[in-house]
Amino acid sequence: MSAVAPAPALAQSEPLVSVGLRNAYQAELHKLTAQLITRILMLVCAIGPLAFAVILKVQSGTPSDALFGVWVHSSGFAVSLVILGFAGSWGFPIVAGVLAGDLFSSEDRHGTWKTILTRSCTREDVFAAKLLAAGTFAVGLIALLAAMSLIAGFVLVGAHALVNLSGVLTSPGRMLALTVVSWVICLLPLLAYTSLAILFSVATRNGILGVLGPLLVALITQLLDLIGKGVVVHELLIGSAFDGWHGLFTSHPFFGPVLVGSLVSVIWIVACLAASWRIMRRRDFLTGVSGGGPSWTAPIKLVAVSTVVVALLALACGVGPTGVTAYRVAYNIGREFNNVTLLQQELIGRHVPTNARLYIQPQCNRRGTKAIGPGDWNCNIYVYLPQANSVPYQLTSVEYDVSVEYNGCYKAQSPPAFLGGQSMQDATGHSVTNPLFIVYGCFNVL
Amino acid sequence: MYAVRATGLVKRFSDTTALDGLDIGLAPGEVRGLLGPNGAGKTTLLRILFGLIRPDGGTVELLGRRLDHLGGDVLDGVGGFVEEPSFYPYLTGRANLKLLAKLDGDGRPAREIDDALGRVGLAERAGDRLSGYSTGMRQRLGLAAALLRRPRLLLLDEPTSGLDPGGTRAVAGLVRELAADGVAVLLSSHQIGELEKVCDSYTVMRVGRVVWNGTAAELEAQAPDSAYALWTSDDAHALELASRIPRVRIQRAARGGLAVAARSGDMDVLVAALGDARVLIRRLELMISPLESMFFALTGGHDGPPLDALEPQEMADTILAGA
Incomplete structure (x- = not known):
């Protein structure tokens, strides 16, 4: 009897995620969860917004410098958006630094590289698992915060409904959608900061620099935002990507900053992770527990290089066109003034016909030597009011001090003598926020 | 099949050559002692075998699979540690092992972790955070972590460092037990006496090269004289008797007693002669074993020439310095 050769077994398809990566990922999540600092961060994200809202509730002041800040007593969405604005400046870099900045260097500090790399997972697995774990926690914490x-x-x-950045009252449903989308948009720059923290951690093997690095970059970004009128360098910084959501809150949304910010974030993520993996892959794991504290040789070199880079960036900030021009400022201020004036009339009980428009002529000039660019502006808004008698119009003017940022967002405030204080009484006698007192807006600088 | 087969390993750090064309092979079930003075390249070799550093030249096979120096599946069945075992201080001993078991990914039951902890004598302290562990306890946890791998190859670097005598004896028993089950063990240590209790064979390294390689029996045959400290009821008579035995060198030690340099067979003859002459042996200590004398001869390990080349008085002082 001839033997029948067994049919070859069908090749099993490779799993999408390798077993080693899955195991290493679970281990990294376990390690992060077990650390006190991660738990503190979770607590802050859970309780912080409540504490902030309670403090706002018990005091009459408002964080009016922040976008939507003047509306925090009027709409819960403003509370979330003010927190998002603050998180974009400081919160996201802190979360990224704390979660990822010590992720790799802590293995050096504890001498545990040799412990984990001699188990059944590759360097690729461990590296990818750490990235995924940091990303998971970062996204999870921001979701919690949101x-x-x-x-x-x-x-x-x-x-409640909230006045948008064009001065139009927007329904709660639309505001909820926009607020959620805004938080989601900020995830990419958050991951960019996380990648940067990982690069600091891998390159310097120093947890202090890994944790503080993203925060320092955020600080430098904010300082650079204050200087130079050019839009090119600003848009290439990670921090600028957190401003992309502003364009969604106008009556005619613009998406250029979101797209550019997302692209810039992706570039940062790819560059930082590629550099980190290159270092990790080529590294010889020689020493055990690092004695005498973290290494400072690499950090000192990094600080030296960073100083040069920051100096060059500072010089380059003025390069390129500026999107902040007198025409754009005047056009947007004028349009928004029209909207908030009509809103104010509605609030005090006057009938405002649909599509009603005021006859307005705004005129804006930048204070200082340069005629264009971010900074302090002065806007005079000439309003022509129709008259019943032979004189066709009565001219009145309103003056606003406008602070314009490089990204096209502005805060305009008029002296109370012109338009009243922050609060006013509506038709029912309730105290409400005066929409003309502080006006927030944004226009597209790209 | 070799458990470890490394050929032509070269590793350089800047201007220093840590390994210089090193070859080593280890059979399943074999317990090999890896000896050498500081800087001989023992730890570098272990790091290469674990995939922690990459060699500049040469190849490594572990359990029949080529190591690509990025770890992973090739390390399946390989356990142990290099330098002192390190763990996460914010986790308990048991949690550390659970984490490592998770990295191994084959869903080890909790019972197996408890068994490993029990085998190394850590069961009662397994719930303590690692920050409260002594050096010896960390060493024990390192062994438990290695056992969790169900190893077929065990690479251990100074496994008895920091252990009390009971712990040292337990480690020796554990190694022999594993070897009996076919586990190959490569054991690097400076404690030559401990190695002698467990090793079947030895590799002596010096400045990145293997200078001697062989079994315990080969070592016994090739080793230079061992050194003994001897206290008798009649040292003068003992001196006279020893002087009649070829290849036995004996000398009064400055701090009392006698210093003897001889191979173990010749030493047996001397002991028998002392017995026949009714000279009582009050104390006899092996001061420098065959392995130690071989080590010293090959590496110059006692900061001087080999014992064979010493004058009797120098030899006596050398021997009795540690008595």
Whole structure:
């Protein structure tokens, strides 16, 4: 009897995620969860928004310098958006630094590289697992922060309509969608900061620099935002990507900054992770527990290089066109003034016909030597009011001090003598925010 | 099949050559002692075998699979540690092992972790955070972590460092037990006495090269004289008797007693002669074993020439310096 050769076994398809990566990822999540600093961060993200909202509730002041800040007593969405604005400046870099900045260097500090790399997972697995774990926690924490900021706003202020960045009252449903999308948009720059923290951690093997690095970069970004009129360098910085969501809150949304910010974030992520992996892959794991504290040789070199880079960036900030021109400032201020004036008339009980428009002529000039660019501006808005008698129009003017940022966002404030204080009484006698007192807006600089 | 087969390993750090064309092979079930003075390249070799550093030349096969120096599946079945074992201080001993078991990824039951902890005598302290562990306890946890790998090849670097005598004896028993089950063990240590209790063979390294390689029996045959400290009831008579035995060198030690340099067979003859002459042996200590004398001869390990080349008085002082 002839033997029948067994049919060849069908080749099993490769799993999408390798077993080693899955195991290493679970281990990294376990390590992060077990650390006190991660738990503190979770607590801050959970309780922080509530504490912020409570403080706002018990005091009359408002964080009026922040976008939507003047509306925090009127709409819960403003609470969430103010927190998002603050998080974009400081919160996201802190979360990224704390989560990822010590992720690799802590293995050097504890001498545990040799412990984990001699198990059944490759360097690729460990590297990818650390990235995924940091990303998971970063996204999870920001999701928690976003959810708690909305809950805090809804509970303590209410899910009321909010005046958008064109001065138009926007329904709660649309505001909720826009607010959620804004938080989601900020995830990419958050991951860019996380990648930067990982690069600091891998390159310097120094947890202090890994944690503080993203925060320093955020600080430098903010300082650079204050100088130079050019838009090119600003848009290439990670921090600028956090401003992309502003364009969604105008009546005619613009998406250029979101797209550019997302692209810039992706470039940062790819560059930082590629550099980190290159270092990690080529590294010889020689020493055990690092004695006498973290290494400072690499950090000192890094600080020297960073100083040069920052100096060059500072010089380059003025290069390229500026999107902040007198025409754009005047056009947007004028349009928004029209909207908030009509809104104010509605609030005090006057009938405003649909599509009503005021006859307005705004005129804006930049204070200082340069005629264009971010900085302090002065806007005179000439309003022509129709008259019943032979004189066709009565001319009146309103003056606004406008602070314009490089990204096209501005805060315009008029002296109370012109337009009243921050609060006014509506038709029912309730105290409400005067929409003309402080006006926030944004225009596209790209 | 070799458990370890490394050929032509070269590793350089800047201007220093840590390994210079090193070859080593280890069979399943073999317990090999790896000896050498500081800087001989023992730790570098272990790091290469673990995939922690990459060699500048040569190849490594572990359990029949080529190591690409990025770890991973090739390390399946390989356990142990290099230098002192390190763990996460914010986790307990048991949590550290659970984490490592997770990295191994084959869903080890909790019972197996408890068994490993029990085998190294850490069961009672397994719930303590690692920050409260002594050096010896960390060493024990390192062994438990190695056992969790269900190793077929065990690479251990100074495994008894920091252990009390009981712990040292337990480690020796554990190694022999594993070897009996076919586990190959490469054991690097400066404690030659401990190695002698467990090793079947030895590799002596010096400045990145293997200077001697062989079994315990070969070592016994080739080793230079061992050194003994001897206290008798009649040292003068003992001196006279020893002087009649070829290849036995004996000398009064400055701090009392006698210093003897001889191979173990010749030493047996001397002991028998002392017995026949009714000279009582009050104390006899092996001061420098065959392995140690071989080590010293090959590496110059006692900061001087080999014992064979010493004058009797120098030899006596050398021997009794540690008595």
